[in-house]
Amino acid sequence: MSTQWDVMRELSTMQDRMNRIWGGLYDRGHAANGGHEDVSGHGAWLPPVDIYETAEKEIVIKAEVAGLKRDAIDLTVENNTLTIRGQRPAEEGAANAQFHRSERVFGAFSRSFTLPNTVDASKVKAEYRDGVLTVRLPRREEARPRQITVDVQG
Amino acid sequence: MTMVRWNPGRELASMEIDRLNRMFEEFVGNTRAWTPTVDIYETTDREFVIKAELPEMKREDIHVTFENNVLTLTGERKTDFDADNGTYHRNERFYGKFSRSFTLPATVDGNSINASYKDGVLTVRVPQREEAKPRQIAVGE
Numbered sequence: 001m002s003t004q005w006d007v008m009r010e011l012s013t014m015q016d017r018m019n020r021i022w023g024g025l026y027d028r029g030h031a032a033n034g035g036h037e038d039v040s041g042h043g044a045w046l047p048p049v050d051i052y053e054t055a056e057k058e059i060v061i062k063a064e065v066a067g068l069k070r071d072a073i074d075l076t077v078e079n080n081t082l083t084i085r086g087q088r089p090a091e092e093g094a095a096n097a098q099f100h101r102s103e104r105v106f107g108a109f110s111r112s113f114t115l116p117n118t119v120d121a122s123k124v125k126a127e128y129r130d131g132v133l134t135v136r137l138p139r140r141e142e143a144r145p146r147q148i149t150v151d152v153q154g
Numbered sequence: 155m156t157m158v159r160w161n162p163g164r165e166l167a168s169m170e171i172d173r174l175n176r177m178f179e180e181f182v183g184n185t186r187a188w189t190p191t192v193d194i195y196e197t198t199d200r201e202f203v204i205k206a207e208l209p210e211m212k213r214e215d216i217h218v219t220f221e222n223n224v225l226t227l228t229g230e231r232k233t234d235f236d237a238d239n240g241t242y243h244r245n246e247r248f249y250g251k252f253s254r255s256f257t258l259p260a261t262v263d264g265n266s267i268n269a270s271y272k273d274g275v276l277t278v279r280v281p282q283r284e285e286a287k288p289r290q291i292a293v294g295e
Contacts, residue, residue: 048246055239064247065221066207086243091205097195101256104207131209131274 044107047084051113057139058117063111066131067104073133077121083112084133186247190227194256200287202258202280209274218269218278223262226255244277261286 050062063084065073074085088106115121119137126135193205206227208216212268216229233249235242261282 042163048248050235050242050247051244053241055168055236059243062247064207064209064266064274066209067205068273091193091195093197094193094195094203097197097203098196099193100202101192101194104205105191122223130211130271131207147267 015145016062019065041109041111043109045088045105045109046111047086047109049113057118059116059137059139061113061133061135061137063135064131065109065133068128070128073128075126075135076135077115079110080115080117080121081112082115082121082135082137083110084122084135085110181194187250188231188252190252190254192202192227192254192256199283202262202282204255204256204276204278204280206276206278208271208276211271211274213271216271216276218267218276219262220267220280223258223260223264224255225258225280226278227278228253242246260284 027107047063047065049064050060051144052060054060065084065088067088068086072086072088074083076083076085084109087108090106095143115137118139120140121137123138126133128134162182190262191207193203195203203226204227207228208231211229211231215231216227219226219228228251231249231250258280259282262280263283266281270277
């Protein structure tokens with residue numbers, strides 16, 4: 001089956017890419033916002049985030065914070081809101097350097113996500129490896145689908 | 155031999171054009187390629203430092219080559235998302251192949267390039283040859 005070429009969609013994809021390339025970091029979250037989480041963020045930059053649900057109905061949040069040290073990341077859960085904060089300091093040794101290309105963004109960031117009430121926020125687990133913070137939130141026991149057998153009488 | 159004044163602006167413009175070209179290739183080719191962000195600076199010791207943000211990659215999936223004074227970073231980031239059983243709520247990160255190339259001055263020492271990967275950042279250090287470093291010349295009488 002052939003699909004009709006959708007000019008508008010292609011253009012909007014291109015615009016999204018242009019925005020990203022020319023520093024439209026603030027538009028990123030909105031452009032990719034297909035989920036139901038409420039999102040707010042502020043700071044010098046917003047780390048790109050993936051959120052997905054696994055087969056076990058666990059919510060996984062992965063944030064790209066390349067160049068950060070583990071202790072420069074602050075993760076909190078309060079009133080069903082998960083907040084990732086951090087600070088990317090300017091490169092050591094680059095203070096007196098002559099820059100030929102400067103695409104990376106430094107400084108503070110903050111991003112918040114409203115958690116669905118199906119997850120157990122008290123069992124949140126987080127790990128940091130190779131510039132990615134991974135947060136895992138298991139599903140609440142009572143939120144799991146259950147099979148109920150009903151005896152039909154008569 | 156004619157002397158040509160080195161114009162850093164022109165070099166930067168050509169790099170920008172490369173990037174645009176690649177972007178349109180991606181667009182037409184409809185592949186999910188990405189462009190990692192890169193900083194390039196020259197230290198006070200006249201060493202070139204290239205820093206590329208490549209979070210969540212395996213070292214063996216990152217390739218650094220240097221040929222004809224062009225430094226090329228290529229690689230592929232794979233996702234661990236199970237598309238058959240999982241559901242995306244938000245997808246802002248890029249996966250797939252990337253390639254970025256940078257032309258370095260002829261004064262760099264291609265035999266002493268050093269690359270390391272830490273906290274999702276690839277750092278490539280390219281020193282300049284001794285004879286390229288500025289020298290103080292004493293003025294005699």
